Amino acid sequence: MKSDLIARLLEATERSVHGFITRRLDADETGFHPIYIHPAGCAVLKHSPDNLIGTCDSKVHHVNTRVFEELGVRYLDVPSQGIVVMDELGFMEAGAKAFISRVFTLLEGDIPVIASTKARTDIPFLCEVRSHPNCRVYTVTPENLEELYVKLLPIVRSR
Template identity: 30%
Template sequence: MQRITTKRIFFVTGERGCGKSTFLAALMQKYALQPSGFITKREAPPESAVYMHQVVAGTARYRYTTGNKVGICPQQKPVGFAPIFDIFGVMCLKQAEESVLASLNSGCSGMGRTETAPQQVSFPVILMDELGFMEAEAEHFFRTVCALFSNPRYYIIGAVKPRGTRFLPVLEQMPEAAVFHLTLQNRDELYAQLERAQNFPAFLHTVGERQ
């Protein structure tokens, strides 16, 4: 008999502009998720810099300093700043982990509840939006991400670039992870799955079945 693995990680991947972060926002809104973790934003020219912003309980804390500037995107080739990932990025993830553990230990997690409207029950989730190639040499950051992936207590959502990153192969080999390769052609399909699933675990199960 084939063993069924419960999904607890969801990542969306795809080309730039396909709507990865937009879908994550819809996912969080649908199930009232208030994750902690980080988001990265690329600023428009002439700066063309990439900043990592901490997210705490669903609220992004936008900062624009050298301490959270994780890379630049000149016309020639994007350049990532590994030390910033290893310091600021790891700090964001450690604080997200502390927030999740505090919620779990206080019994605030909505997992396993059976209220009439389960989609309105919030529970702690870690957000990573997004993982890519700029952090290729950030070993501490990579190990921290992988440690969170491997902890069975954590539910994680995020976006990951489709190529040039060490994270996507790790995710694709994890039975607990559901990875959806988003395109303009199949985007409606993913939103339909989101609409049908009554709660976050049900969504994970549905997406995982279609892998």
């Protein structure tokens, strides 16, 4: 639902789109869901070991921190204009120090950032993102989806 809202907002902007999206695929034969990172605004989502950030089931997860530190940081290396997407920030990047540093550098900057986060309160990184002074936090529900779209649309359209 959060990703759908972000996708709709990006369709309505003429700004250049930077950042990343993550996508979790269906579970493989071992019961683990592979999760991949892609450049934001990318029309074709490719899946390879190079952009596999990790796998998880309901209790166990395996993280490829190197992908966050290399590819994730590269996706967050943006010019001084446009809009930055971080969909989604979660627990897997907790050990990726360069990636986390880049997230906060962007939050301190002047480029608008649209980020979605896991709703977990036990991950310090996510709590710091949500409590950052430049952040406004919205909880997306089926009931307020359209209202949030209308409220956030001027932000992605303004220059």
